[in-house]
Amino acid sequence: MAAVACGIDWAEGHHDVAVVDETGVVIAAERISNDGAGLSRLLGLLADHDRGGQKLPVAIETSAGLLVAGLRAAGWQVFAINPLAVSRYRDRYRASGGKSDAFDAMVLANVLRTDRPAHRPLPGDSPAVQALRVLTRAQQDAAWERAELGNRVRSLLKAFFPAALAAFERGGKHQLHSPACRTILSLAPAPEAAASLSAARLAAALRRAGRTRGIAAEASLLKDLLRTGQMRQLPAVEEAMGLQLRGLIRQLDAVCVTLAELEAAVEEAFAAHPDAPVVASFPGLGTQLAARMLAEIGDDKTRFADSRALKAFAGAAPVTRASGKSRYVHARRAKNDRLAAAGYLWALAAVRHDPLWEARYRARRAAGDRHATALRKMFNTMLGKLHHCLVTDQPYQPELAFPTDTQRTAA
Secondary structure, three states, X not given: OOEXXXXXXXXXXXXXXXXXXXXXXXXXXXXXXXXXXXXXXXXXXXXXXXXXXXXXXXXXXXXXXXXXHHHHHXXXXXXXXOHHHHHHHHHHHXXXXXXXXXXXXXHHHHHHHHHHHHOOEOOOOOHHHHHHHHHHHHHHHHHHHHXXXXXXXXXHHHHHOHHHHHHHOOOOOOOOOOHHHHHHHHHOOOHHHHHOOOHHHHHHHHHHXXXXXXXXXXXXXXXXXXXXXXXXXXXXXXXXXXXXXXXXXXXXXXXXXXXXXXXXXXXXXXXXXXXXXXXXXXXXXXXXXXXHHHHHHOOOOOOOOOHHHXXXXXXXXXXXXXXXXXXXXXXXXXXXXXXXHHHHHHHHXXXXXXXXXXXXXXXXXHOOOOHHHHHHHHHHHHHHHHHHHHHHOOOOXXXXXXXXXXXXXXX
């Protein structure tokens, strides 16, 4: 019989491949190396068994990596199957719980043979949006790393140098990752060294950090704050903590430089994408946040059958569990976490900057929703409108998104 599906159990050094026919019988099984020669052998194996030219579907437990990229570049349709789902399918064929790499490859192939309509192939996003996704995820990771390092710096300063926190944060108005803070703490990472800084040296440090106005007044204020009396650690301990702080500041410097480079690259890549004007037309979406939304949603217009599929993918739609007399609605856990995080920020920004969205938020709060629940429901609504605009290639228009009673009647 003709081959109908291929399964690949991937690993770091090699991959096991299985091709099955219409009855689930393995008609080809092979182990290939994880290199160019292995990919060439895999493509040859697929071509040999693709009698009708229909391009055998390929199942694998990952959506990333060079193997997947090579298969997609060669035109093969790849299905990324959840490993948890594969473990459930495995019980169909072996109740003992035994497994092997070749056996898992056979199971993956049979997943597509029996239940292909229940699984979706990887989206056919353009190279531009794939590159944008790499940049936005790297930018988001760098932002999270900057926040983590900032928290570590804050914790260390509390332990031996609280005057620096008072000098640079001032009730939350400034941040420890600011250029001025990093420059001065690199210059004087311990209380004794900071107290010896003159106003002139502080002013020079502020200029190196990029400050152009109010330098003299800021330098004088910093000098007084850094010389404020405080409890001190033992000299040897204080010196060791100062060395630790200097190392953290170096790491923070590198992350901040990387973050700035990534933000510039994201802005350039987003502006060059044809869907950018549509996404950026929505209230609350600045360049970086809009780029994240576009990168995670993608530009394959056939990926989501309707707006409900997109809402489920983003975690904006709730999940209902009903059995017998019980019925429970709860937040969706299986979702694209990056898209969900961007959606929360989007809803929050829209509430703060758009009166129509603020009115919807106030209405949800008045109806008894908690803050996070109200924002999630707003995100759900906003995603539906964004999906419509992307599919129809038109910008956001508030008069259509929130029609008055007169407009509804006229329509």
